[in-house]
Amino acid sequence: MTILTRGAFAWPATTLNYHTGTWRVQRPVHLHGTAPCHGACPSGEDAQAWLAKLEEGSAQAAWQTLVEANPLPAVTGRICHHPCESACNRGQYDSAIAIHHAERWLGDEALQQQWAYPVAAVAADAPRFAVVGAGPAGLSASYHLLRQGYNVTLYDELPVAGGTLRTSLPQYRLPRAVLDAEIERILALGITFQGHHRLGREMSIEELRRDYAGLFIAPGRQVGRAWSVDGVTPRDLHHGLELLQEWIALGTVTAPASVAIIGGGNTAVDLSRIMKRAGVQQVHLITHQALPESGQEVVDVMSAIPREVYQAQEEGVEIHPNRGIRRLILRGERVVGIEMVRMKKLDRGQGRLERVAFSGTETVLHVDQVIPAIGQSLDPAGMERLGATEEGLEVSFWGESGHDGIFAGGDARRDSSGTASAAIGDGRRAALALVRRLQGQMQPEREVRAATVGIEQLNLSYFEPATRPQQAILPVSERGGEAEIEQGLSEEQVQAEARRCFSCGNCFACDNCWTLCPDSAVLKRHEQASGGAHYQFDLDYCKGCGLCANECPCGYIQMEEEM
């Protein structure tokens, strides 16, 4: 008796003898596009890729994919301004995936479970690189050099690693235990850490260049930018960063009855919140820029992370947006107040923006102290030979300084955006480029990445709206100490977020192409497919109608002209 297959399949005299593929003028191809979250991440993380692993139920695999780009997820999950979420296609549909929460949860879980970094042991005789500055850029560079099989010596002026993450980020945003644990794990991979070493003091660029296979410099920015109002400065001028670092190191800071903090960045906002905690009755924050999401053009919005700005307001910080300082009101040499004026950035034609003060809008604010927090500059000592100035170091996309074997990045670069995630990206790129240089390879102009997949390339009919979960926030009455304000999301919530991901530009094995092909010309390689590799176009029969491409929810299938 003939035993039929499950599909009652029979060869003879079927239409399979006739290859309808000959009709085709275009063919479907699988094309892995870049998800917008990936394209937007300053650290170079492919969030789509690790969210997919998380959705598949493997948190550890998700974390391993994540740390292929960024070794500090527990840190960046807390402090990053997450441009990935601003870029997320789902934001235009209902609400962006809470990527930073998922990142934070994975980072914390890795610390708790002690998951091993995907880094093999480095041979003792492998070439050794030097990295100067143990902030996010330096740590990232060291980690990525190690990952590629090289030894690293990491130098820092301070006795412990962490850089700006340690000196300038308040505990309520980044608990010290989390920072310590993550840094300790990275150093334990085999990085030789040398504290108390500063360029131009204990060592020189020439020495380092001579002793090591290559050099990455990321000293950060430590000096408060020069500030005055028409040449006048208060007698006891303290820069914002200075006071911030004092509070973080000592847990105390001098508290007058009222202060005015100048600036719209994270340092200004952090400082304003610290002043509240230190007991200052009235904390005023004065910025040229607008409040986030107040409807003004993006170029002129406060650069601080919006949620930090809202939390500062909740805590009683009074923000005066779109204001400039006209004059310091002095009694003798002591500040007793400031004169503010309304300002706005106006388009003067040809895209030239100019900040204009409107006369007649002047107001006076009585304060005991004025603190500028308008950004930091680089201390070029020890780096003069590289052309360093207060404005920073000029470097290429890969961090090349123009001097052979010397790369730089992080906040010290002239065009730095001043974020830890960008610094991590700088470190990663420089590590890749340093190794390429050592191996005598050409540096490509940019990182090669497929085109970013826009929302118009997705088929949204196949998705359902779902709400983004909200994390618990410490109530204002319980804030004040070092307790972390943002509580993050639970494992279940984070997994639900992964399920909301549109999987832009990458197959998530929904079976749509397989289900909807009128010619059964899409074959499945696995009973249960899990990715694009598990579907195959049978070009003997595919007529090239394009239906699969049109119905692919992820934009993973595209039609290509037949040659």
Added chain:
Amino acid sequence: MSTETTISIAELRRKQPRFSAIESGHRACLGCGQALAVRLVTEATGPDIMIANATGCLEIFTTPWPESAWRVPWMHSLFENTGAIASGMEAALKAQGRSTKVLAFGGDGGTFDIGFQALSGMLERDHNVLYVCYDNEAYMNTGVQRSGSTPHAAMTNTSPPGRERMGKRHLKKDVINIVASHHIPYAATASVAYPSDLRKKVRRALAIEGPTFLQIHAPCPLGWGHDGAISISVARMAVESGMFPIIELERGELTGVMPIRKPIPVADYLRAQQRFRHLFADDSRAREELEHLQALADHNIEVYGLQADADDLRDTSGADTVRRGGMRWA
């Protein structure tokens, strides 16, 4: 993946984890809704079936001599007697004591018009047959002539728009209610845009002893005048606009509908198709017919209660939701 590439594509085709009664190599046009619908129907039935197939596209494109795309017993009937042939097949199997299910396949021409008498007789005599009508709203195989199913105002070669008329003068025949009026246990509509719903209805019909009827909306890219790539989108818009209501009738009573979460304007559905292009001319008659079609859709939404009150997992937006790993609800 390296171990998997060793298996040939022909072997892979043999091992597909689903049944399909029609094989590739059939000569359907690019993006054919009917070819897809047939596969979805037979995915749900499995191989223990016999098919009586009316004259029409499906018969032509699956059986180019000397080949056949069919992998189940299949018989071609005339245009007018599919119901009768299916009745005979069912009676013969019954006499032999066999449980193989008989399916009758016809297009809208063979169902609404030419084969209607035989269908009506089959229903009246209570044969245990699932009759599936693939509704592409005109005689497509003979070159797009109007049928009883062609929607009002659509252009076909026998209902051209011109000085006298704006496309088809008459209305689409309400065949589902006519069939349901035979007091049969189950009659339903489905669309290729909602494969889970379609397969669920096939399984439902198969489980019933007695005559059952399924009308499947299946776009015809050539006859409707749209790119084959958007067949599914067009079918979806037909449902979301209310032009093609997805309903279930048992013993003539309405027992289920697929609610429309957010009805779209009928014009969105019409604009995608060349057969309605004359309705977008700067012409007062065109505007009137657009309003007429919108009113027909609104009427469907009203009489069947298609407007969803709240989001539903089985409504027009939820019913085709996809998940990682291919999980569908049916």
